[in-house]
Amino acid sequence: MIVAAAQFAPVPLDAAANAARMAGLITEAAERGAGLVVFAELALTGYELDGIAAAPERYAYAADGPVLAPVAAACRATGTAAVVNCPAPAANGGLALTSYVYGPDGALLTRYDKRHLHGPEKAVFTPGRTDGRCTLGGLRIALATCYDTAHPEVWERAAADGCGVLLASAFHDSAVRVEELYAAAAREHGLQVLLANCLGPGSPGTACGLSGAWSPTAGRLADAGTEAGLTLADLRERITLMSDPAVAAEPAAQAPGSSSGVG
Template identity: 45%
Template sequence: MKIAAAQLTSVPADVPANTRRMADLAGRARDRGAELLVFPELAPTGYEPEAVRARRDLWLSADDPRLDAIRASGVACVVNCAAPSDRTRAGDGSGDGGEDGERPVIGTFVFGADGELITSYRKQHLFEHEREVFAAGRSDGRFTLGGLRFALATCFDNHFPELVARGADDGCQVHLASSLYGTGGGVDELRTVYPNIARTHGMYVVVANHVGPAGAWTGCGRSALWAPDGAPLAQADAESTTVVVADVPPGHAGPGPA
């Protein structure tokens, strides 16, 4: 199957504007034959933890109508966003997101080509300041689509080898990462962490990254797909809003059980 990784510059705390951009990218991916598209971390709001903490209307549930255009794009999509925890429902208006003692999670929703929710995942390893805003997830994310088994991870998750290894041991052939890596050291991390995951576990690896301003960071772009030997299959540049697409054979099997 053809798998795509997106990169974009999100408008800070503007869900309608960003979901329109994401739907446009989904259409581009679909037109290039992609069956699955991965978006960057917190793409619907931009990487704006302080805004997310202050405004519960920035928290998205899987059935939020603001995601309708993405769900209707005709391509399966991996959407990472601020999401309510089990004990918190997303509100419609602005206000203090922590008023009832609850925090959102950095959640991933996987929607099928027909818009159905296939699975969800919550980032388990929060990075520094994220711990002040978000609650951590406790369960791994897996799903099967198009004859392939996929593992989910979000940015800092990918720096914990045991999390990645669990996916490989569970028979996952493709590792999907919604991320934010900035200019400078983030470029080196992209060039080393993800090809190493591919080589170590014999998995295809897909990373979707921000490009341009992203909260306190500047996303370095370079969304990419790597083969199980660590060789790059496709990689975006450091400037464009775009999608990159590569073929992943359904018959591929990594070192874990089928």
Template identity: 40%
Template sequence: MDDLHGLPAAPLTVAAGQAACARLDVAANVATAAALVRRAADQGADLLVLPELFLTGYELPGIVADPATCTLSPVDPRLDPLATACAETRSAVVAGAPTRDPETGELHISAVVLGRDGRFAAQYDKQHVTPNERAAGFGAGARGCTVDLDGWRLGLGICWDSGYPEHARAAALGGCHAYVVGAMFSRGSGERQRATVFPARAMDNTSYVLLANHSGPSGPYHGCGGSAVWNPDGTLLADAGTAEPGLATARLQPDVLARARAEDPVLVDPSLTAPARPRSGADL
């Protein structure tokens, strides 16, 4: 079990981004992502998080029909403009993209992480795929993923993962200070999920929570926007609203986290609950 009492030494500025996607056009979406990295860096962000499947759009049939073109790998040269933006601004990015297991060929809905130097740092594969995603041909990831940026431990999630309280709890019990999610929440029911689930995950785990959500049409859905950051007590810290493109930029504070966790009985004594599930990790 990781040391749950360790806190970051300094604040971290994060941004949740949203923008329209071009259908299955990786180059165009990478360019949009790179522009958002630069815009977020101008606002002081150390990290930008982007929505689920942002680099292709939420286009499941198209991805499955042509995985050789639509999936990305850690060494994919199409990521170069995004890597350059990270290296030049000294900021990291978490970008939603489809991937394919090089050994089994299984498709995954993933979050690809590039560090401040622009180099590939980590990949998280969505663990809770929806029935529609499974039927389309996407498999579930085998483990959680934590990345470390300037002493802040960030647990990654993708959309439906957030609907399972134990997913965010495993991140907190694994020592994470924030739960970071890229998603496709649509107008209507998605708006209600966004407004209900994310404050609860923050308050339940006394963790900062960040949501990057689609803000326009993609596949069969129309994203409701509302990319946001919540405080460890569940209160809203920053909200991009319906801005297109938009950023929700917030400064995560160690003292705020410390105060929220001082009276959390589970995080003070992890033996009160089940152990965290295994998580891979990477330093940014």
């Protein structure tokens, strides 16, 4: 499976503009042979915690709402799946920092609410309670968002659950951290890893880009550098493709009172 990490600088708090950009990148990725496109943390709004906190009801996006309709339509038109990270209504009220996974038919495949919130995120978002999992084209996938990846148990559970790939949406401002963390985790846990990192300024500073993919045996497979655009990685090293890929997912609803790991 060819997977694309989409890297761009979002327009701050302009979800409509960013959704249009995402739809264009999904179309471009499909034309280049990708079956799945992953976007950075809070790519729909930009990493703008103060603005989101000032009007949480305005920035709570439903997967089937009008703002994200262009993304779903692009998936449906191209037959390409996508992981889109944004503020979303939490199951028990408030906001979650959510990755929506759209299938190749444009329908919601699953959602993952970030479990390990970092610093000021805790004042804005409600942490998730379950790990992110879905199956696409016969491949079991783990989902993670930025600070999740700093917790070894996230990687350990992904490997123990039989996941072949971990997809990370992030806002990292340290190039050293990107290179050290993902290469080491891929190697230690035997996972293919794809990172979609942001570009440009946000609440914590300036994101460094460097989106790409890592193999547990070969290290870096693809590197987006510090420019906007797409970087593609062919993950067929460990994946047997199905001629007619079936799509399934874990239930989108969170189970209250699940295991530890909440930030």
